[in-house]
Amino acid sequence: MIATAELIARRFERFDREGFAILDHVLSPDQVxxxxxxxxxxAMGEHDGRLDRRGEVYGGRDLLWRVAEVRRLARSASLMTIVEPILGPGAFAVRGLFFDKTPSANWNLPWHQDRTIAVRRRLDVPGFGPWTLKGGIAHALAPAELLARMVTVRLHLDDCGPESGPMRVLPGSHAAGQVDPGAIATWSARAGSMAVDCLVPAGGAVIMRPLLLHASASxxxxxxxxxxxxxxxxxxxxGGLEWYTADSD
Ligand SMILES: O=C(O)CCC(=O)C(=O)O
Known part of the structure; x- marks a missing residue:
């Protein structure tokens, strides 16, 4: 019989190697x-963080700052049990987005890495930029060394099967650091044999490094x-940059 500590160590060793993990039972049905x-x-609210395409709202980028339930969830024991073994004690959520893919608000995305962070105010610190304003909030591309010390938890509120336009990932690609567009083309040419579709039941989660190459089909x-x-x-x-945070709690 394998000791629990060894099982946990193996799971994190695999996460380190592959840059992602799928966990089936993170949220209870009541939490979902x-x-x-x-x-x-x-999603029904009028706010600057709305993500829409051709008039169809498909999510929002200010979920963490607007929704108290999500801030509580982000700090909950069930999520910190996942995040702290990866990032260490004192980890905190810095941004929360919501995506809702439906037949009328559908999308596909090419292979990419998540490199954007939101900050309280723009300061021209080496390694950060180009800068953009999204919903009035300063966003910058962040250096790969910082992104390599971050983690993303994607919690599924519906069963996500092959027909749901699941996120696809290229295992191990996070270890390449920041990948320029030419190299993304090389990675994606190998995608056929390597890519994994993240099929996740409602209440489950994908844990991933932001630098992991990922895409999604309609x-x-x-x-x-x-x-x-x-x-x-x-x-x-x-350099004096500060993470953007909600003003309340
Ligand atoms: O949910 C998806 O379809 C993918 C979202 C994504 O690629 C991202 O967050 O960068």
Whole structure:
């Protein structure tokens, strides 16, 4: 029989190697129901963080700052049990996005890495930029060394099957650091044999490094594919930059 400590060590060794892991039971059915309600209210609201394409709202980028239930979830024991063994004690959520893929708000994304962070105010610190304003909040591309010390938890509120337009990942690609567009083409040429579709039941999660190359195909089914995407760090930013935070709690 394998000791629990050894099982945990093996799981994290694999996460380090592959840059992602799928966990089936992170949220209880009651938590899923509560979050479906909270995100329904959020998605109906008029706010600058809305993500829309051709008039169809498909999510939002200010979920963590707007929704108290999501801030509580981000700090909950069930999520910190996942995040702290990876980032160390004192890890905290820095941004939360909501995605809702449906037949009418559908999308596909090419292979990419998540390199954007949100900060309280723009300061021209080496390694950060180009800068953009999204919903009035300063965002910058962050250096790969910082992104390599972050982790993302993507919580699924619906069953995500092959027809749901699941996220696809290239295992191990996070270890390449920042990948320039030419190298992304090389990686994606290998994608056929290597890519893994992240099929996740409602209440499950994908844990991933932001630098892991990922993509997503359009959904072909009829339902929703709702995801709460939480990004965590365990350090303050250099050069006087500050993570953007909600003003309340
Ligand atoms: O949910 C998806 O379809 C993918 C989202 C994504 O690629 C991202 O968050 O960068």
């Amino acid at each position: 129901a509560e979050l479906l309600e909270a995100t329904r209210t959020y 959904g072909t089914g009829q339902g929703h594919r709702r995801v709460i995407h939480l990004e965590y760090a365990a350090e303050e930013l250099p």
